[in-house]
Amino acid sequence: xxxxxxSRQAVLATEGLTKSFGGLTAVRDVSLSLHxxxxxxxxxxxxxxxxxxxNLLSGQLLPSRGRILLExxxxxxxxxxxxxxxxxxRSFQRTxxxxxxTVLENVRLATQAVHLPARSVLGAPKxxxxxxxxxxxxxxxxxxxxxxxxxxxxxxxxxxxxxxIAMTLAIDPKVLLLDEPLAGMGQEEGARxxxxxxxxxxxxxxxxxxxxxxxxxxxxxxxxxLVEGAVLASGPPSEVRANAAVQTAYLGGHA
Amino acid sequence: xxxxxxxxxxxxxxxxxLAAGAGxxxxxxxxxxxxxxxxxxxAMIGAMLALSLHLLVGATGLVSLGHGAFYGxxxxxxxxxxxxxAPRPVWQTLPLAMLAxxxxxxxxxxxxxxxxxxxFLMVTLAFGQMIFFVFxxxxxxxxxxxxxxxxPLISAFGLTLEPQSLPRSQRAFPAYYVALTQLVxxxxxxxxxxxxxxxxxxxxxxxxxxxxxxxxxxxxRYKLAAFVIAGMLAGAAGHMWSLHSGFVNPELVGWHxxxxxxxxxxxxxxxxxxxxIAGAFAFxxxxxxxxxxxxxxLLVEGVVILxxxxxxxxxxxxxxxxxxxxxPQQAAVTGVPAAGKAGAHG
Numbered sequence: 001x002x003x004x005x006x007s008r009q010a011v012l013a014t015e016g017l018t019k020s021f022g023g024l025t026a027v028r029d030v031s032l033s034l035h036x037x038x039x040x041x042x043x044x045x046x047x048x049x050x051x052x053x054x055n056l057l058s059g060q061l062l063p064s065r066g067r068i069l070l071e072x073x074x075x076x077x078x079x080x081x082x083x084x085x086x087x088x089x090r091s092f093q094r095t096x097x098x099x100x101x102t103v104l105e106n107v108r109l110a111t112q113a114v115h116l117p118a119r120s121v122l123g124a125p126k127x128x129x130x131x132x133x134x135x136x137x138x139x140x141x142x143x144x145x146x147x148x149x150x151x152x153x154x155x156x157x158x159x160x161x162x163x164x165i166a167m168t169l170a171i172d173p174k175v176l177l178l179d180e181p182l183a184g185m186g187q188e189e190g191a192r193x194x195x196x197x198x199x200x201x202x203x204x205x206x207x208x209x210x211x212x213x214x215x216x217x218x219x220x221x222x223x224x225x226l227v228e229g230a231v232l233a234s235g236p237p238s239e240v241r242a243n244a245a246v247q248t249a250y251l252g253g254h255a
Numbered sequence: 256x257x258x259x260x261x262x263x264x265x266x267x268x269x270x271x272x273l274a275a276g277a278g279x280x281x282x283x284x285x286x287x288x289x290x291x292x293x294x295x296x297x298a299m300i301g302a303m304l305a306l307s308l309h310l311l312v313g314a315t316g317l318v319s320l321g322h323g324a325f326y327g328x329x330x331x332x333x334x335x336x337x338x339x340x341a342p343r344p345v346w347q348t349l350p351l352a353m354l355a356x357x358x359x360x361x362x363x364x365x366x367x368x369x370x371x372x373x374x375f376l377m378v379t380l381a382f383g384q385m386i387f388f389v390f391x392x393x394x395x396x397x398x399x400x401x402x403x404x405x406x407p408l409i410s411a412f413g414l415t416l417e418p419q420s421l422p423r424s425q426r427a428f429p430a431y432y433v434a435l436t437q438l439v440x441x442x443x444x445x446x447x448x449x450x451x452x453x454x455x456x457x458x459x460x461x462x463x464x465x466x467x468x469x470x471x472x473x474x475x476r477y478k479l480a481a482f483v484i485a486g487m488l489a490g491a492a493g494h495m496w497s498l499h500s501g502f503v504n505p506e507l508v509g510w511h512x513x514x515x516x517x518x519x520x521x522x523x524x525x526x527x528x529x530x531x532i533a534g535a536f537a538f539x540x541x542x543x544x545x546x547x548x549x550x551x552x553l554l555v556e557g558v559v560i561l562x563x564x565x566x567x568x569x570x571x572x573x574x575x576x577x578x579x580x581x582x583p584q585q586a587a588v589t590g591v592p593a594a595g596k597a598g599a600h601g
Binding site: 058060079080081082083084085090092096097098099100101105108109110112113114116120121122123124125128167171 | 450451453465469471
């Protein structure tokens, strides 16, 4: 199956990516590639290094070794703020939004970060109709259109998670890195988020970290299993499910 | 779509009240004795300094104890370029004073903004003290007791207004009106800045800098820009002090000056730009009253400020205003399309 993948270039790829904190190696020699229109799920037990891995991809952490390639170009060492400009958008495991601001302000700021020319920064927000329009599209996309003037911190947990996705969409990303978008969601909210993620995967390259195994096996095109920072298995869900090492190390009774 | 900007008046009435305040200040010199004209000028200069610091404290969430250094540095710049007996016109001294303050704040900001929170506070304090010791007890600064300078000439288009040519009771007027004009200009400049997209970025940094970085903002660059703008406005205030008093001393540069400005902000209201002005006037009024009733001025001041901070969480500007700001958003929480959407301002 690897041959089929090689024929088209990965949007985002890592080569031997490693991150050590002192004596602890949180991410160990991870090579992975993510393609457009693909939902690639990274799973693993707690402490497997999944969030560290995403933090490396989004520039929050600098790799100790290895490379990160965006469309073939080495982008390792790029500061976090510039990653968004390169087209890498991310959400956070713990809801990370600007709580006192409205939904629209949150998303408009995200758009502004990437799409506003520096000379326009002294302009008034309401004159920037293009920014607002882009922001509105992202808000509508995640289904928060009716709440755009609500204060972000007063939204339900599920709506706050939706807002996070809207903020990552607002930069027209090539790659979406979503760190447990379903965390803490109720059943109904979760189902809505799940269908949103599926539709997003049709347009972006989407890397998803998720704990909900049923969901992951249902939607993922590819999966990578991390255990103690290293790749235990990688491939289509059916293959991963059948993998004996994964069975014993991680899935246990689930599969 | 209308968005009330945090720290600015939230209604048209509030703007009118602010303008009325400026109107009152414009009339006051004709009503009060020259002593109070001088005191009010001093209070307005304090207000400018506090306003400039508020761009960092209230808008960006950066608490600096080195801000007074830029104020004092600007006043000393006037002293250095126009020592006693060699006055220069304002249009030369003001830009040079602001430039000196701006360059100093660029250097201090670039180095201190690598740190956050408590460490930022201490690093700005250290830099402020370094600048203090450039002027304290040195030949350059004219000695520990300070030095007289030639007040900048209030001149434009070849015409110079000479205070000594005015009747004795009106000699403090020129400085007063220059200060009032500068105070209004400082407020409007900051209001414009806060209302712009730049201001929204500062707001985002105050609320959640980590998220702003992930969104793609080079937050250090924005913080440095705010730091330099604030430093230059502090410089403008320091320049005004030289014009008002004709005297500089090391006290202007010391960290006490920064602490005073912080107190004014706390007293007036941390969530309101105009709070810096209200706080400055309250601060000087309090000092005046305390001096009259007791010899222990600082003790009385301390107790009053402590009570004000304890009992007025939003400072003087919080008095009488409802607890929650931005009421229209209440409706939106329930998922009902927000009132703002139907608003007339499109």
